[in-house]
Amino acid sequence: METEKVRMTQDYNQNSHAQRNSALCSITNITACVREMIEKNPDRFKNNELPFTIADLGCAGGNNAIPALDSIIILIREINPELPISIYLNDTPSNDFSLAMKTVNSGLEKHKNIWIYSTGKSFYEGLFPENSMDLIFSTSSVHWIPRSPAPLATMSCFLTDELAATPEGKIWEKEADQYWKLFLELRYKELRRDGRLFIITPGLSDPASEDDIRFVNQSLIWKSTFLEALKQFDLPADNDYSLPIILRPLKYYKKAAEDKTTEMQLLETFSTTHEQIEGDKDSKVYLSRLTNWIRAATSEFLKSKMIQKGINEESARKVLDEYYNKKLMQSLLQEDDPQKPLKLYFLGLV
Numbered sequence: 001m002e003t004e005k006v007r008m009t010q011d012y013n014q015n016s017h018a019q020r021n022s023a024l025c026s027i028t029n030i031t032a033c034v035r036e037m038i039e040k041n042p043d044r045f046k047n048n049e050l051p052f053t054i055a056d057l058g059c060a061g062g063n064n065a066i067p068a069l070d071s072i073i074i075l076i077r078e079i080n081p082e083l084p085i086s087i088y089l090n091d092t093p094s095n096d097f098s099l100a101m102k103t104v105n106s107g108l109e110k111h112k113n114i115w116i117y118s119t120g121k122s123f124y125e126g127l128f129p130e131n132s133m134d135l136i137f138s139t140s141s142v143h144w145i146p147r148s149p150a151p152l153a154t155m156s157c158f159l160t161d162e163l164a165a166t167p168e169g170k171i172w173e174k175e176a177d178q179y180w181k182l183f184l185e186l187r188y189k190e191l192r193r194d195g196r197l198f199i200i201t202p203g204l205s206d207p208a209s210e211d212d213i214r215f216v217n218q219s220l221i222w223k224s225t226f227l228e229a230l231k232q233f234d235l236p237a238d239n240d241y242s243l244p245i246i247l248r249p250l251k252y253y254k255k256a257a258e259d260k261t262t263e264m265q266l267l268e269t270f271s272t273t274h275e276q277i278e279g280d281k282d283s284k285v286y287l288s289r290l291t292n293w294i295r296a297a298t299s300e301f302l303k304s305k306m307i308q309k310g311i312n313e314e315s316a317r318k319v320l321d322e323y324y325n326k327k328l329m330q331s332l333l334q335e336d337d338p339q340k341p342l343k344l345y346f347l348g349l350v
């Protein structure tokens with residue numbers, strides 16, 4: 001299965017505040033999940049030498065996994081200071097694993113008996129032997145599907161009720177449902193019987209909130225200004241430059257549990273809405289924070305898509321410069337309110 005090439009870089013590690021905030025906000029949830037595992041099955045932790053196995057799926061540069069991993073290790077060490085802990089960092093093969101390994105190794109260096117590995121393979125394929133994993137977690141990644149199945153006016157898909165009623169919306173909905181089901185089937189096989197799957201993903205409130213709609217409107221601007229930047233350099237501005245990501249309400253994720261796709265039970269759901277990009281009286285400060293964040297999330301995808309379409313590296317660089325440094329800033333300044341913090345909605349599933 002061919003997956004769009006995505007490669008998050010050091011720029012992502014430094015500018016992914018929104019994703020980092022959502023990971024930090026759910027530390028209490030992930031530690032509660034591990035505490036419950038300990039209570040239910042103390043022998044797995046106490047009188048055991050079998051390494052406790054953890055995977056982070058869609059690890060990117062690794063930075064945002066460190067707080068959760070650190071808290072989990074501290075908790076396990078209270079029970080068993082000697083238990084070996086194996087950590088698998090997963091992302092697509094084109095990810096910068098040398099950055100991820102360096103970042104996570106140094107972030108966890110104070111801990112002993114920790115074994116860190118990387119695995120470059122799509123999480124829509126089998127990643128681990130059957131019945132081998134204790135805890136699989138994934139933050140801000142399962143909203144990615146391998147490819148965009150239909151053109152959109154926005155930079156990514158927001159499956160609001162309005163979009164879900166359109167032909168493109170139905171195609172995205174079906175595709176995302178199929179991949180979510182596949183993801184669950186694969187993880188179900190890989191998890192030990194008492195293992196846990198812990199997911200955080202950007203989503204949408206149901207019905208879409210004012211903040212969600214603001215984000216949809218921003219995404220329209222991200223896309224239209226990128227197409228303008230292409231046109232400025234006389235390059236074809238076709239409509240398939242949308243990231244293969246879909247934000248949708250909890251009901252779509254729950255459907256797989258209700259349909260009993262696997263025997264896994266949905267134990268808990270939660271959501272967080274918080275300030276992701278702070279507002280600022282000085283619109284330039286807000287806009288530079290916002291564009292750094294947008295650049296970190298989109299630049300590598302847009303660059304590789306342009307190159308796939310035969311645009312040379314030099315021209316692709318010029319388009320991206322024009323896009324992030326001028327066009328996007330100008331349009332956001334006209335359309336958005338810099339004093340109002342940008343809020344994103346994240347869903348959690350255990």
Ligand SMILES: C[S@@+](CC[C@H](N)C(=O)[O-])C[C@H]1O[C@@H](n2cnc3c(N)ncnc32)[C@H](O)[C@@H]1O
Nearest residue numbers: 006019058060064091092122123139140141144
């Ligand atoms: C927005 S980043 C999230 C990174 C990090 N987990 C965080 O919380 O900040 C999404 C990551 O998912 C990865 N990804 C997307 N599709 C994937 C797939 N099919 N298999 C593995 N990783 C994937 C991307 O390469 C990217 O690094």
